[in-house]
Amino acid sequence: MSTAPKIELSGVKKRFGPKIVLDGLDLSVAKGESLVVIGGSGTGKSVLLKCIIGLLTPDEGTIRIDGQDVLTRSQKDRQKQMSKFGMLFQGAALFDSLKVWENVAFGLIKAQGMGRAQAKSIALEKLKRVGLQSDVADLHPDELSGGMKKRVGLARAIASEPEIIFFDEPTTGLDPIMADVINDLIVECVRDLGATTVTITHDMASARKIADNLGMLYDGKIIWHGSKADIDQSGNAYVDQFIHGRAEGPIKMALRSH
Numbered sequence: 001m002s003t004a005p006k007i008e009l010s011g012v013k014k015r016f017g018p019k020i021v022l023d024g025l026d027l028s029v030a031k032g033e034s035l036v037v038i039g040g041s042g043t044g045k046s047v048l049l050k051c052i053i054g055l056l057t058p059d060e061g062t063i064r065i066d067g068q069d070v071l072t073r074s075q076k077d078r079q080k081q082m083s084k085f086g087m088l089f090q091g092a093a094l095f096d097s098l099k100v101w102e103n104v105a106f107g108l109i110k111a112q113g114m115g116r117a118q119a120k121s122i123a124l125e126k127l128k129r130v131g132l133q134s135d136v137a138d139l140h141p142d143e144l145s146g147g148m149k150k151r152v153g154l155a156r157a158i159a160s161e162p163e164i165i166f167f168d169e170p171t172t173g174l175d176p177i178m179a180d181v182i183n184d185l186i187v188e189c190v191r192d193l194g195a196t197t198v199t200i201t202h203d204m205a206s207a208r209k210i211a212d213n214l215g216m217l218y219d220g221k222i223i224w225h226g227s228k229a230d231i232d233q234s235g236n237a238y239v240d241q242f243i244h245g246r247a248e249g250p251i252k253m254a255l256r257s258h
């Protein structure tokens with residue numbers, strides 16, 4: 001059976017002034033696949049994610065979602081498309097002025113025009129799914145621990161049961177045990193939904209837990225793309241250096257301007 005990739009990037013280039021960040025990047029994510037993009041600080045992982053979700057426009061190349069070229073669409077159409085994605089940002093990016101349940105229900109109310117009562121009931125159900133009881137729903141984000149904030153961010157990301165979810169450094173700032181708890185929850189929630197996901201991280205423990213496949217971003221391109229089972233035998237010196245966190249190897253930190 002051959003189906004179009006859920007997400008497909010070809011020849012994507014993005015520069016800021018003289019600095020070329022993405023340099024003809026190709027990437028394909030199959031429906032239901034969990035792809036983790038790894039790469040060092042400043043290699044352009046966030047820029048890549050922002051290009052896919054429509055916060056940045058590439059200078060060249062195409063980005064297709066469900067076979068449709070998203071870059072040729074109007075800004076309004078792109079915003080509409082964006083509202084269909086689930087996203088969990090670094091630091092969870094919750095609105096401090098809103099209660100927990102209102103944060104989770106935000107997209108349902110704002111983007112889908114759902115009534116507050118129905119949105120609240122969905123929010124409570126999603127909070128329960130990520131292990132938070134209803135007494136947390138009326139708190140504000142500044143009353144939560146880092147791990148609870150990530151759970152709330154995850155509940156918000158899955159609230160509309162999206163087909164595609166993006167995770168930006170989902171375990172940043174968590175201790176290793178809480179990071180593992182969040183990784184497990186991400187895997188379970190994604191499996192429940194059958195969603196396609198793209199995660200960017202430099203946390204290899206998280207990558208190994210979440211990924212079906214991994215892609216390594218280096219020098220503006222995906223230099224290796226393969227299954228999680230193959231990464232330890234990638235035969236790629238850059239991947240090897242990165243996953244083992246070695247200072248010595250072909251990746252030269254000093255050559256970066258970052």
Ligand SMILES: Nc1ncnc2c1ncn2[C@@H]1O[C@H](COP(=O)(O)OP(=O)(O)OP(=O)(O)O)[C@@H](O)[C@H]1O
Pocket residue numbers: 016021039040041042043044045046047048202258
């Ligand atoms: N809006 C922007 N204007 C100018 N330069 C930018 C902009 N956004 C990103 N860059 C540059 O693009 C490069 C890649 O940044 P990016 O944030 O994507 O890296 P990253 O791989 O996500 O890093 P980290 O893992 O540290 O978050 C950096 O050199 C950064 O300074």
